[in-house]
Each structure stands twice: as C-alpha cells, then as structure tokens.
Amino acid sequence: xxxxxxxxxxxxxxxxxxxxxxxxxxxxxxxxxxxxxxxxxxxxxxxxxxxxxxxxxxxxxxxxxxxxxxxxxxxxxxxxxxxxxxxxxxxxxxxxxxxxxxxxxxxxxxxxxxxxxxxxxxxxxxxxxxxxxxxxxxxxxxxxxxxxxxxxxxx
Amino acid sequence: xxxxxxxxxxxxxxxxxxxxxxxxxxxxxxxxxxxxxxxxxxxxxxxxxxxxxxxxxxxxxxxxxxxxxxxxxxxxxxxxxxxxxxxxxxxxxxxxxxxxxxxxxxxxxxxxxxxxxxxxxxxxxxxxxxxxxxxxxxxxxxxxxxxxxxxxxxxxxxxxxxxxxxxxxxxxxxxxxxxx
Numbered sequence: 001x002x003x004x005x006x007x008x009x010x011x012x013x014x015x016x017x018x019x020x021x022x023x024x025x026x027x028x029x030x031x032x033x034x035x036x037x038x039x040x041x042x043x044x045x046x047x048x049x050x051x052x053x054x055x056x057x058x059x060x061x062x063x064x065x066x067x068x069x070x071x072x073x074x075x076x077x078x079x080x081x082x083x084x085x086x087x088x089x090x091x092x093x094x095x096x097x098x099x100x101x102x103x104x105x106x107x108x109x110x111x112x113x114x115x116x117x118x119x120x121x122x123x124x125x126x127x128x129x130x131x132x133x134x135x136x137x138x139x140x141x142x143x144x145x146x147x148x149x150x151x152x153x154x155x
Numbered sequence: 156x157x158x159x160x161x162x163x164x165x166x167x168x169x170x171x172x173x174x175x176x177x178x179x180x181x182x183x184x185x186x187x188x189x190x191x192x193x194x195x196x197x198x199x200x201x202x203x204x205x206x207x208x209x210x211x212x213x214x215x216x217x218x219x220x221x222x223x224x225x226x227x228x229x230x231x232x233x234x235x236x237x238x239x240x241x242x243x244x245x246x247x248x249x250x251x252x253x254x255x256x257x258x259x260x261x262x263x264x265x266x267x268x269x270x271x272x273x274x275x276x277x278x279x280x281x282x283x284x285x286x287x288x289x290x291x292x293x294x295x296x297x298x299x300x301x302x303x304x305x306x307x308x309x310x311x312x313x314x315x316x317x318x319x320x321x322x323x324x325x326x327x328x329x330x331x332x333x334x335x
Contacts, residue, residue: 003324003331006277007296009270015188015202023206024180027213028173035217 090146157182157226164226168219176216180209183227187234190293193278194238204241208234228308235290280330288323295320 034040060066157163157179166175187208192201211233212219219229281289287309294305295316306316 001273001276001331001335003277003328004296006270006273007292009274010189010193010278010297011299013189013192013274014185015205019202019206020184023184023202023209024177026206027180027210028177030210030214032171032216033214033218 160226161221164219164221167216171217176213179226183230184209186227186298187230189297190231190290191234191238193281193293193297194289195241196278196282200241204234204237207237211237224307224310225304228310231290231308235286276334277327277331280327280334283330284323284326287319288326291316291319291323292327 160179163175163178166172167179184205188201188205191204191208192198195201195204208230212230219226281292284292290309291305294300294308295302300308302313302316302320305311305320306313309316311319
C-alpha cells in the first residue's frame with residue numbers, strides 16, 4: 001500500500017449533500033448569542049434586583065407587615081379596641097369536668113367502651129339541659145356570647 | 156484560505172449576516188467533516204459532530220475576535236473540543252477498537268473496494284496516533300495546508316510542526332505495516 005497515495009485519496013471524502021444543506025438550514029434558523037456588554041449586564045442586574053424587591057414586598061404584605069403601619073386599610077364599621085377586648089374576654093380554658101376517667105376505671109361493674117361513651121353522653125346531656133335552662137331564663141332578644149355558653153357548660 | 160474571508164467574517168460577526176456565514180460554511184464544512192471523520196471513524200457521528208461545530212460557531216459568531224489566525228483555526232479548535240466531548244460521553248459505550256472498522260468511506264466516494272479498504276485502514280492507523288500527530292497528518296496530507304498554516308491552526312511553531320510531521324509519518328507507516 002502506498003501510504004501517501006492513500007492519504008491523497010482521503011481528500012475526496014465529502015459530506016453528504018443533503019446532510020450539509022439540512023445542517024446549514026437548521027444552524028441559520030437559530031439566532032446567534034449576543035455578547036455580554038456592560039449595558040446588557042446592567043439591564044440583567046436591574047431585572048433580577050427588581051424581581052427580588054417585588055418578591056420581598058409580596059412576602060412582607062402576606063406576612064401582615066402592613067398592619068403595623070399607617071398603610072393598613074381602615075374599616076369604618078369595625079372598632080378595633082372593642083374587638084381586642086372581646087377577644088381577650090374569651091375563656092379558652094375549657095374544663096371537661098363531666099368526664100371522670102378515674103371514676104370509670106374503678107367502677108366494679110365491667111364496662112365496655114361503648115357503655116362508657118353512652119354514659120358520658122348522658123352526663124353531657126344533663127349539663128347541656130341545665131345550660132339550656134339557664135339560657136332560656138335570659139331574655140330571648142339578648143345576644144348570647146361565647147363566654148355565656150362556656151360558663152353554662154362548666155356549671 | 157477563502158477569498159474575501161476577512162470581509163465575510165466581518166459581515167457575519169458584526170451584522171450576523173447569515174449568507175456570509177453560509178459561504179464560510181460551504182468552504183470549511185468539508186474540511187471539518189474530514190477532520191472529524193478521521194478522528195471518530197463513523198460517518199453518522201462525524202455528521203453529528205460537524206453539525207455541532209458549525210452550530211456552536213454560528214451561536215458564538217458575535218464573540219469571535221480575529222487574532223491573526225485563519226477562521227478555520229477557530230473552527231478546528233471547536234471541532235477538537237467536540238471530538239474530546241464525544242469520546243468522553245461515549246467512553247462507557249463504544250471502545251475505539253469497536254469504532255475502527257465502520258463504514259466511514261462511502262462507496263460513492265471511492266467505488267474501488269480495495270482502495271476503500273486501504274483508506275479505512277489508514278484512517279484506523281491515524282486514530283492510533285497521538286492527537287497532535289493525528290492533526291499534523293490531517294492538516295498536511297489530507298487538507299494540504301502549508302507548514303505555516305498548520306502551525307497557525309495548531310498554535311505551534313513551524314519547527315515543531317515539521318518535527319511532529321516527521322514522527323507522525325514514521326509512526327503511521329509502522330502502524331499500517333503492522334496492521335497489514
């Protein structure tokens with residue numbers, strides 16, 4: 001084999017014409033990337049900073065940050081002092097006085113979970129009846145507050 | 156080097172002129188294709204890589220700066236990197252030996268079966284050389300570049316190119332002789 005002659009022959013290798021045409025068409029259909037200029041870097045930075053500021057402001061508003069400022073919306077029909085007082089007056093300490101597990105556990109009569117529940121419901125019904133009686137004694141036109149109901153239940 | 160290459164490059168770089176880039180493509184694409192084909196040995200892969208080379212070149216044409224080397228030198232550098240990436244990604248799947256004897260020389264290019272086999276044998280032998288030697292052989296004997304042009308394309312001195320050429324041919328002869 002003549003090496004140099006064979007190497008010369010390799011010059012005749014050419015890519016497929018259809019491939020070349022399609023490849024060029026695909027390449028030219030794309031847009032060249034714009035080089036990064038100072039102006040583009042500034043514009044990009046500005047856009048990123050703007051997005052961050054907007055996102056931060058949104059989180060601030062969602063978290064209720066405006067409520068502590070004068071920018072908070074004012075509703076004329078609502079008295080915030082009265083609302084706060086009412087909220088503080090609610091007694092959230094609910095005592096389940098009618099449920100006495102110890103009593104049930106030392107009971108000599110064997111009880112199933114179902115009879116326990118029935119018994120408990122009966123006790124609760126009694127207290128609810130007494131509460132209803134208390135409430136019924138008050139004037140029907142008066143407003144029943146949460147405190148009144150909870151107080152009745154505790155009795 | 157293509158006639159009026161500088162003007163074409165200027166048009167393509169500054170104005171994104173696709174017809175100017177098309178002319179550069181028509182001139183350099185067969186060279187890049189041969190360069191890649193000799194290195195990878197498979198026609199389909201050579202086509203894919205060649206496409207990628209010109210795609211990247213077009214995408215980054217606005218960043219091209221003329222530094223005294225021919226435009227082809229930039230394309231060869233992209234092609235070299237693409238071939239390296241190709242082998243890196245194919246490392247686990249295809250060995251170089253497996254890629255050797257493939258239908259890399261189309262029948263239309265060379266109808267003579269015996270000569271076509273010789274061509275494939277030489278291409279396989281070139282792939283056994285060091286990457287630098289491969290490039291010297293391709294530039295000097297396949298693309299017919301002068302020593303100066305080869306030195307520019309490889310970013311080497313002319314003396315280094317001559318030395319590499321001598322050693323590459325010696326190794327190639329030895330490799331071809333052993334294979335036959």
